[in-house]
Amino acid sequence: MSIVLWNVNRIYQSGEVNVHALKNASIEIPDKQIVAILGPSGSGKSTLLNVIGGIDRHDEGEITVHDHDLTKMKDKELTEYRRNTLGFIFQQYNLMPTLTVEENVEVGKELSQNPLNMKDTLEKVGMWDKKDKFPYQLSGGEQQRVAIARALIKNPRVLLCDEPTGALDEETGKKILSLLKYVNETYGTTVCIITHNNGIGEMAHKVVRMKSGEIIEHYYNEEPVDPEKVKWV
Amino acid sequence: MILRKSILRQFKEKKFQYFGVIILLLLSIMLYVSMSMGISTLDNRNDQFKEEYMQEDFHMILANEVSSDQLEEWEKNYNLSLEERLYGDIPYNGNGTTLRLFSNTNKINIPYASEGKLPEEADEIALSPVFAKAHHITVGDEIDVKGRTLKVTGLVYLPDYIYVLERESDLLSDPNTFGIGMTTEHTLQSIADKTVTQILGNEASEEERNAFKSAVTENYSLLKWMNQEENPRIQFVESEIESSETMITTLPLFILALSVFMVLMIMKRRLEMQRKEIGTMKALGYRNSELTKHYMMYATIIGLVGSILGVTAGAALSIPITDLYSNYFNLPSISYFDWDPRVLVIGFFVPNIILLIMTYFVIKKPLQQSPLDLLRPKDTSKGKKSLLERLPIINKGSFISRFRIRLLARSKARAVYILLGVMFSSILLIFGATMYKGMDGIVDSTYKDIMTYNYAAHFKTLQQEETTKGESPFTVAEADIIEINGEKAKEIEQQSMIYGIEPDTEHIQLQTEDGKLLHSTLKNGVVLSEPFASALGLSKGDTITLENAYNNKTIEKEVTGIAKVYIGFSIYSERSEVNEFLGYPKGVYTAKWTEDKPDNSEDVLFIENKQDIIENFESTSSLTRYSVFGIAGFAFLIGVIVLTLITNLIVEENSPSISLFKVMGYKDQEISRLMINVYTPIVLLGFLLSVPIGILSIEQLMNSIVEQTGFAMPVQLSWLMILISLMIILFTYYVSLFLSRRKLKNVSLQEALNKQQD
Ligand SMILES: Nc1ncnc2c1ncn2[C@@H]1O[C@H](COP(=O)(O)OP(=O)(O)OP(=O)(O)O)[C@@H](O)[C@H]1O
Ligand SMILES: [Mg+2]
Numbered sequence: 001m002s003i004v005l006w007n008v009n010r011i012y013q014s015g016e017v018n019v020h021a022l023k024n025a026s027i028e029i030p031d032k033q034i035v036a037i038l039g040p041s042g043s044g045k046s047t048l049l050n051v052i053g054g055i056d057r058h059d060e061g062e063i064t065v066h067d068h069d070l071t072k073m074k075d076k077e078l079t080e081y082r083r084n085t086l087g088f089i090f091q092q093y094n095l096m097p098t099l100t101v102e103e104n105v106e107v108g109k110e111l112s113q114n115p116l117n118m119k120d121t122l123e124k125v126g127m128w129d130k131k132d133k134f135p136y137q138l139s140g141g142e143q144q145r146v147a148i149a150r151a152l153i154k155n156p157r158v159l160l161c162d163e164p165t166g167a168l169d170e171e172t173g174k175k176i177l178s179l180l181k182y183v184n185e186t187y188g189t190t191v192c193i194i195t196h197n198n199g200i201g202e203m204a205h206k207v208v209r210m211k212s213g214e215i216i217e218h219y220y221n222e223e224p225v226d227p228e229k230v231k232w233v
Numbered sequence: 234m235i236l237r238k239s240i241l242r243q244f245k246e247k248k249f250q251y252f253g254v255i256i257l258l259l260l261s262i263m264l265y266v267s268m269s270m271g272i273s274t275l276d277n278r279n280d281q282f283k284e285e286y287m288q289e290d291f292h293m294i295l296a297n298e299v300s301s302d303q304l305e306e307w308e309k310n311y312n313l314s315l316e317e318r319l320y321g322d323i324p325y326n327g328n329g330t331t332l333r334l335f336s337n338t339n340k341i342n343i344p345y346a347s348e349g350k351l352p353e354e355a356d357e358i359a360l361s362p363v364f365a366k367a368h369h370i371t372v373g374d375e376i377d378v379k380g381r382t383l384k385v386t387g388l389v390y391l392p393d394y395i396y397v398l399e400r401e402s403d404l405l406s407d408p409n410t411f412g413i414g415m416t417t418e419h420t421l422q423s424i425a426d427k428t429v430t431q432i433l434g435n436e437a438s439e440e441e442r443n444a445f446k447s448a449v450t451e452n453y454s455l456l457k458w459m460n461q462e463e464n465p466r467i468q469f470v471e472s473e474i475e476s477s478e479t480m481i482t483t484l485p486l487f488i489l490a491l492s493v494f495m496v497l498m499i500m501k502r503r504l505e506m507q508r509k510e511i512g513t514m515k516a517l518g519y520r521n522s523e524l525t526k527h528y529m530m531y532a533t534i535i536g537l538v539g540s541i542l543g544v545t546a547g548a549a550l551s552i553p554i555t556d557l558y559s560n561y562f563n564l565p566s567i568s569y570f571d572w573d574p575r576v577l578v579i580g581f582f583v584p585n586i587i588l589l590i591m592t593y594f595v596i597k598k599p600l601q602q603s604p605l606d607l608l609r610p611k612d613t614s615k616g617k618k619s620l621l622e623r624l625p626i627i628n629k630g631s632f633i634s635r636f637r638i639r640l641l642a643r644s645k646a647r648a649v650y651i652l653l654g655v656m657f658s659s660i661l662l663i664f665g666a667t668m669y670k671g672m673d674g675i676v677d678s679t680y681k682d683i684m685t686y687n688y689a690a691h692f693k694t695l696q697q698e699e700t701t702k703g704e705s706p707f708t709v710a711e712a713d714i715i716e717i718n719g720e721k722a723k724e725i726e727q728q729s730m731i732y733g734i735e736p737d738t739e740h741i742q743l744q745t746e747d748g749k750l751l752h753s754t755l756k757n758g759v760v761l762s763e764p765f766a767s768a769l770g771l772s773k774g775d776t777i778t779l780e781n782a783y784n785n786k787t788i789e790k791e792v793t794g795i796a797k798v799y800i801g802f803s804i805y806s807e808r809s810e811v812n813e814f815l816g817y818p819k820g821v822y823t824a825k826w827t828e829d830k831p832d833n834s835e836d837v838l839f840i841e842n843k844q845d846i847i848e849n850f851e852s853t854s855s856l857t858r859y860s861v862f863g864i865a866g867f868a869f870l871i872g873v874i875v876l877t878l879i880t881n882l883i884v885e886e887n888s889p890s891i892s893l894f895k896v897m898g899y900k901d902q903e904i905s906r907l908m909i910n911v912y913t914p915i916v917l918l919g920f921l922l923s924v925p926i927g928i929l930s931i932e933q934l935m936n937s938i939v940e941q942t943g944f945a946m947p948v949q950l951s952w953l954m955i956l957i958s959l960m961i962i963l964f965t966y967y968v969s970l971f972l973s974r975r976k977l978k979n980v981s982l983q984e985a986l987n988k989q990q991d
Contacts, residue, residue: 055516055604076520083518090608094513098239098246106235111518151517 003029003052003158003190008061010047010213021047022058023213029206031066032188034181034224036201039210045194046162048210052192053086053160054078066157083111087151087189091163093143095135101146102131108150116153116187125149125179141172148176152183158190159183165195170232177203177227199231236527240534243503247885249976250499251535253878257492258539258584259546260871265485266547266580271554272477273573278564279395279470285567286343288392290435290461291442296454296693299432311445313437316340319418321425322839323379326368329845331399331411332378334358334425335391336418341433342393344415345565348372349387352416356381359389361397361563364412379424389415390565393433396469397563400841401459401728402801406561407849427835450783456693456838458711458782463728465943470562476938487657488871493588494650495878496535497595500528502882504599505611511600512607524600525593532592536585544580637911644886647879651912654875655919656926659962661868663927665861666954667946671931672857674947678746678797680847686740686826689841695821696836703829705740706822708733708811712804714769715787716778722769727943729765729802731779733811733822740826743796743805746947751794751805758791760805762798763945767936771795779804783815800944869965876916876969880909884973888980895982905974916966920959924950 010022021044029035029052037045050056051063054070055078063070068081082088087108095104105122109115122128125145135143144164151159161180165173177193181203184191193200201207202225209217244251282288290313304315319336337344337351344351344359349372352359358378360370365388370376374385391413399411422428437445442460449455461467504511511524551572599607641648686705700706712731714722734741736752743751743760751760759779761771771777773794780787796805806814812821825831831840884891887908894904928950935946 050605053516079515079518079520082516086518088513088516090513092509094509096236096239096510098242099235103235103238107514108517110235154517
């Protein structure tokens with residue numbers, strides 16, 4: 001089962017002008033794979049991801065995620081869908097400033113029926129030894145790892161990542177990418193990564209390219225490279 | 234929920250904010266609970282005492298003796314209950330203190346012994362607890378009364394002396410100069426120079442009572458008739474209960490409103506600060522209901538802590554308040570629980586329910602935004618520029634002034650809050666200041682400007698003897714205003730009197746507030762006292778119909794002026810007119826004003842010493858004066874909390890700009906001037922608005938209680954008082970500025986850079 005978009009359109013009305021953020025986007029995101037969505041700024045990547053994630057509404061077309069038809073869902077059902085199926089990672093980490101690392105991850109854990117083990121998860125992201133620190137005591141990369149742990153611990157079927165490395169340097173960024181790949185391999189989580197860093201495309205099973213709201217190209221990588229070896233641009 | 238942990242940490246981090254609102258809430262609830270409990274205790278004690286100890290419905294004094302057969306006959310004929318009681322006034326201690334001793338009764342006005350027992354043997358005496366306390370007497374002591382040694386067997390309360398006044402026309406009670414007690418009839422007759430027999434009555438319907446009164450008037454010479462409804466010794470406690478009720482609810486409600494408003498602002502602020510986190514949580518699948526519950530916890534904790542502390546403190550504080558009341562009102566505590574448990578329930582639930590409902594509505598909307606909207610930085614340009622910002626002048630000035638105006642325009646709620654907080658404190662202050670001045674005014678104008686006599690002697694019978702120099706005769710009788718300009722007038726609960734005076738008397742100087750003498754107008758009509766005019770809404774030129782209680786004759790008169798007599802319901806007319814009205818022979822009088830102390834002859838009913846009244850007033854009003862300082866302190870406290878909370882919030886809200894300013898090299902002081910001093914004009918505006926509102930509200934208050942209390946207050950505010958109030962408000966403001974400057978100092982430079990990441 002996978003995520004399928006069929007002729008999806010999203011038009012933002014801002015004042016007089018209409019922004020066609022998604023134009024007849026049709027794409028399949030195969031189950032248990034890593035998909036990279038590439039494209040220049042403003043090309044509609046985030047819009048695509050948000051529509052898939054049920055935090056934005058599309059205007060036309062159809063979206064099914066593991067047989068759920070998002071088109072017909074009410075807000076409450078969308079919440080349940082996100083709660084049970086999805087993990088979100090944003091470029092900004094948005095951790096609760098008044099909660100420690102462990103507690104921030106707990107925020108994600110509470111949502112899940114069959115969460116992963118706290119210690120395992122924090123060790124995976126390399127934050128176990130800092131579990132009692134507060135967000136302001138962490139570097140950006142560390143905060144992003146906590147945010148990943150928060151999404152991960154839910155053991156979601158799909159992990160949606162919007163520019164997860166956008167604020168990080170090459171070394172940290174690559175560590176995060178390795179982590180995402182590890183999650184994909186270990187738990188069979190479908191991972192969608194948005195990035196305008198074309199190099200990251202090399203590590204994905206499937207690459208989707210966007211431009212001005214349209215999907216201009218999509219292809220499978222024969223042999224995805226190890227995240228440590230991607231070209232960082 | 235793990236999020237709960239974040240609440241406690243938030244409370245710790247923003248100690249001041251949460252502590253401040255909790256204190257506000259606490260003050261509001263404490264005030265309500267303590268005063269309500271005090272009043273409900275008073276009310277319950279009063280009701281119980283009245284009923285169980287058979288408070289009189291009326292009492293009368295006749296010029297001649299009545300046989301017990303006659304009493305029985307009356308009881309049968311008019312279906313009421315009557316009992317005789319003797320009393321006499323005895324000088325105590327030789328320094329002007331009067332002790333009024335009563336004989337025992339067992340049907341009406343039954344004495345209640347709170348300690349010890351009632352006197353049974355000769356030379357035994359029981360005293361009212363307040364008097365005993367004021368004169369350091371305890372049960373078992375022997376006291377010296379007019380050379381006789383009397384044994385104090387107990388402490389006693391009388392149902393018709395709840396508010397212990399020497400004379401019904403007195404305003405305030407003072408246990409230092411007057412008290413009551415009980416002794417045997419025999420002892421009373423042997424130590425009092427003179428005793429008076431009262432006939433007490435109750436259990437009569439109003440018609441029976443009236444019929445009885447007419448019958449008595451026909452056959453006997455009635456010196457005095459006093460209905461319970463007009464008896465200040467009984468009514469004062471009831472009017473106090475009634476008039477306190479508005480104060481009890483409005484003041485706490487105002488503070489409650491201030492604290493709820495503050496909680497709402499803090500919550501809004503919290504939500505704004507955490508919008509991205511909320512958005513992320515929603516994206517992760519948190520339900521609206523879960524997040525709502527989480528943010529409601531803040532209000533729940535504030536509400537619970539504030540109300541539990543407030544109710545507890547209020548209950549504790551009600552004890553001294555009740556004590557204070559029991560110094561004023563002589564009411565025994567007959568049952569163990571006098572207070573009303575409903576007060577606790579209301580004090581606990583009402584604030585919590587209001588707080589929770591309001592918070593729910595304030596947080597509902599932001600929490601219901603889509604996660605995407607929440608994740609985006611708040612779109613400030615989306616909101617149109619406010620009218621204020623679009624004014625052309627604003628966009629001209631310097632950067633600084635533009636910045637300040639924008640700040641004001643962007644946080645209108647805060648400006649309104651400051652305005653309300655300042656107004657609340659200022660109104661309290663002005664209220665207090667007016668009271669303070671008003672107390673002086675009452676004494677000065679009533680007793681110094683108008684009543685220029687020293688003594689008044691009231692006689693039992695009509696007098697004809699020429700008065701000498703230094704004396705002015707007058708006739709006084711009970712009379713009511715029954716019609717105003719041809720329409721039925723409102724009934725006044727208290728006794729109203731008509732005074733027939735000599736127009737050329739030197740012993741009373743009826744004058745208006747502007748100092749215009751009114752005596753010459755008496756030939757055209759009557760002059761009214763200030764409380765009377767204000768209770769009935771009368772002014773110069775109105776026509777009134779008077780009815781006297783003596784023979785129920787009526788007469789129509791024009792009101793020719795309102796005299797600045799601030800105490801009592803009095804009508805002044807010419808003596809000849811009043812004598813005619815009452816059907817008295819020409820030239821008689823019932824009382825006289827004198828300069829020197831008159832002799833206490835057999836004929837004299839009582840002598841009024843003006844100096845005593847003034848001293849009495851001054852000594853008791855000192856309590857009111859202290860409470861004015863209490864009010865000022867309270868106003869200051871509320872003001873500091875409110876202003877500091879708000880400036881704190883403003884600093885917090887603007888901390889990114891503050892740290893940016895700091896990075897740019899602005900000094901703390903300059904930044905403070907930039908952000909917080911913006912509110913100086915609002916503080917001043919709040920104060921200016923409060924002056925008329927404070928004066929109006931005290932006028933309103935005085936008008937609403939004039940009918941029960943029988944005194945009006947000259948409402949004049951001096952510039953000095955305004956200035957002092959303003960100083961206190963400005964001081965409050967600067968204290969809060971000082972406190973928030975410390976907060977400003979703590980805003981770090983890093984913050985600016987950190988925030989840039991978002
Ligand atoms: N709420 C909105 N209202 C109006 N226009 C919007 C809104 N959100 C996005 N857009 C517009 O839709 C288009 C696509 O935006 P989107 O955020 O999907 O781009 P993106 O590919 O994620 O860009 P970036 O790499 O900069 O994040 C842009 O032109 C953007 O201006
Ligand atoms: Mg984007």
